[in-house]
Amino acid sequence: MSQEPVDDPVRTAVADGVATLTLDAPGNRNALSARLVAGLYAALERAEADPGTRAVLLTHTGGTFCAGADLKEAREGTAAPLSLAALLRTVVAFPKPVIARVTGHVRAGGTGLLAACDIAVAGPGATFAFTEARLGLAPAVISMPVLPRVDARAAARYFLTGERFGPAEAARIGLVTLAADEVDAALEPVLDGLRRGSPQGLAESKKLVNREVLETFAQQTDELAALSGRLFGSEEAREGMTAFLERREPRWVP
16 A cells, blocks of 8 residues: 655545545645645546556545635635636546545535546535535536536525535435445445456546536536636625635625
């Protein structure tokens, strides 16, 4: 087994044909900061280059899988919607299957990262929410991997209300593949099946199931990244992000 330095925001451990990438910035709720995104790219590059790796398992430390955008960076004007779109597309187009192991909270942009994965297993401690509208934003960029996978009526409800929901509901609407009381036990047959796949067979099969998602990225990335950038720069979003960071209600709440 190989192990990356513990101070890396994305730690990698490789064993039995599976590269486990652990989001390890719990103090920032594993938000998609520039540093964490760079760490993800580096870890994925290593996994792609390793001929012995059949699949990537994406998991996390702490109680949050991924909180989405780093709001402190976003409030400072360094949000990069095109960068997020590129990361999500990289996961979707990655030539090896990417499996999400979720035992904590998933919010906003984190749901996009989750939806970009090929298979997702969520434990009883997982919760999910599309919170963008409550911040003066919209789930613009993340809609590209989310909407092709999620039930349309459920997407309308949760995009608009920002309600929190659990793993069983996430499985029902298609955001995750499976809700399980014992996540690691549920993952065993999945990982065993992937280990038995040939590199070519896995890559070509993945292209088939992700064709619609990749077409969405090709057609909508520029438009949705521009929308996201405009919203992040708006007065309402600044108020929404500030209110969230100050743990108060934004001024539009009655």
